[in-house]
Amino acid sequence: MDQSVHRYPSPDGLRVLLASSEAHPLIKTGGLADVAGSLPLALRELGQDARLILPAYPRAARQLREPRTLCEIKVPGARTGVRILGGSLPDHDLPVYLVDAPEHFAREGNPYTDLSGRDWGDNAERFLLFSRVVAQLAQGLPALGWRPEVLHTNDWQTGLAPALLQGVPGRPATVFTIHNLAYQGLFDRATFDRIGLPGSLWGMVGLEFHQRLSFIKGGIVFSDRVNTVSPTYAEEVRTPAHGCGLDGLLRQIGTRFSGILNGIDYRDWDPAIDPLILQPYDQGNFGLKAENKLDLQREFGLTRNEGAFLLGYVGRLVEQKGMDLILGILPGLLRDPDVQCVIQASGERSLELAIQTLAAAHPRQVGVSFGYDETRAHRIEA
The missing domain is CATH 3.40.50.2000 (Glycogen Phosphorylase B;)
Structure with missing residues (x-):
């Protein structure tokens, strides 16, 4: 068996x-x-x-x-x-x-x-x-x-x-x-x-x-x-x-x-046992979470900085999900060099182009992956 x-x-x-x-x-x-x-x-x-x-x-x-x-x-x-x-x-x-x-x-x-x-x-x-x-x-x-x-x-x-x-x-x-x-x-x-x-x-x-x-x-x-x-x-x-x-x-x-409130399957998403992330962690050793941040920064070519304020988005590129609001506020946030953002998404071509333009202007602060990748989604969440 x-x-x-x-x-x-x-x-x-x-x-x-x-x-x-x-x-x-x-x-x-x-x-x-x-x-x-x-x-x-x-x-x-x-x-x-x-x-x-x-x-x-x-x-x-x-x-x-x-x-x-x-x-x-x-x-x-x-x-x-x-x-x-x-x-x-x-x-x-x-x-x-x-x-x-x-x-x-x-x-x-x-x-x-x-x-x-x-x-x-x-x-x-x-x-x-x-x-x-x-x-x-x-x-x-x-x-x-x-x-x-x-x-x-x-x-x-x-x-x-x-x-x-x-x-x-x-x-x-x-x-x-x-x-x-x-x-x-x-x-x-x-x-x-x-x-x-x-x-x-x-x-x-x-x-x-x-x-x-x-x-x-x-x-x-x-x-x-x-x-x-x-x-x-x-x-x-x-x-x-x-x-x-x-x-x-x-x-x-x-x-x-x-x-009925949607649940979450802890067999898939509990960072203490998630096999898709670099460093498992829980409330008892929360500091280990930083290893996942450093790994994500490496993967997306961002400045490696454990103290950076790293924002993540996994979802569809449509106004209904608020992506237009995110694009409206990100340029101001990125004036602080310690702010970073990683986006994994797909959807409207105009929003993809806007994100690409923003990432090109801030290559060490904004990382983008178009399409859906389950492993990467777990790494961003972690």
């Missing part, structure tokens, strides 16, 4: 299928992947039969442990059969299903954008197909010998699955989590007509949002329960200032909507 794999007792509790467009460590662009990779593990430790489904991106398929083809199904919108691959996470015995539709998902790199950073032009078709497969699996596929009692969908990429299950006899209970309300999966009416959704789903009580197709609205309207990543955020998105146009709907669904 591989001792590096975390194994748990066979669960016999509630059968839960968690659907996500990304999950750590298979593929990750942000916090959704952390939750999707950790939550089903935590549920299994509590005795629940939690399983994960996501698209078979090449990077995810390469990392799947003990992969095998479970079945092939016909899905509207796919010119060929769609295979369901089964396996486990690389270092945990969490069952994972991958939706293998090469025409839609066999693309290297970011799950949502091309190399220029633009959304894939067929994202509506891609994630409708994913939602269709999730909805089929939620009703039970004979080849799998397993049928969930709860379907947990996440963000707009899975928002159509609860809508497709509406009115289906014996469907599982449905939960939809909003990780970021600003990303809604919005497409024009022509896209709705083209991709073959039932006409009954159009309208104010369906997927229509100001004459556009809204994937995220499908999850909000048609799920039994809707939640988001904290009680505070749940209150914020019910206001016009932060509701991205959906505040009225979120108020309307009342007690079906709540906020």
Whole structure:
């Protein structure tokens, strides 16, 4: 037996299928992947039969442990059969299903954008197909010998699955989590007509949002329960200032909507045991943390200075994350030679150029890495 794999007792509790467009460590662009990779593990430790489904991106398929083809199904919108691959996470015995539709998902790199950073032009078709497969699996596929009692969908990429299950006899209970309300999966009416959704789903009580197709609205309207990543955020998105146009709907669904504070998986992020950082430390030897600062300064070519005030940012380059505010204040902070900043991010090209300009003007104070690197993210956090 591989001792590096975390194994748990066979669960016999509630059968839960968690659907996500990304999950750590298979593929990750942000916090959704952390939750999707950790939550089903935590549920299994509590005795629940939690399983994960996501698209078979090449990077995810390469990392799947003990992969095998479970079945092939016909899905509207796919010119060929769609295979369901089964396996486990690389270092945990969490069952994972991958939706293998090469025409839609066999693309290297970011799950949502091309190399220029633009959304894939067929994202509506891609994630409708994913939602269709999730909805089929939620009703039970004979080849799998397993049928969930709860379907947990996440963000707009899975928002159509609860809508497709509406009115289906014996469907599982449905939960939809909003990780970021600003990303809604919005497409024009022509896209709705083209991709073959039932006409009954159009309208104010369906997927229509100001004459556009809204994937995220499908999850909000048609799920039994809707939640988001904290009680505070749940209150914020019910206001016009932060509701991205959906505040009225979120108020309307009342007690079906709540906020549950995101946790953190200490197996991955505890600096006392984190294998990805140079120098482990805890509250008893906090001074050792400085070794990680010196290592990061070396990696990014910054002035090596244990006493420097080193700021770090890991995330997306979009205004919604506050990067415009950071760029507004950094030039003033950098007048102090003991202030440094390390940024690992990707996103809007204009913000990338602004950061590159700032780094070029302060090469010994500002370090930049575009893209996402899990190891580097841990080193910046440490």
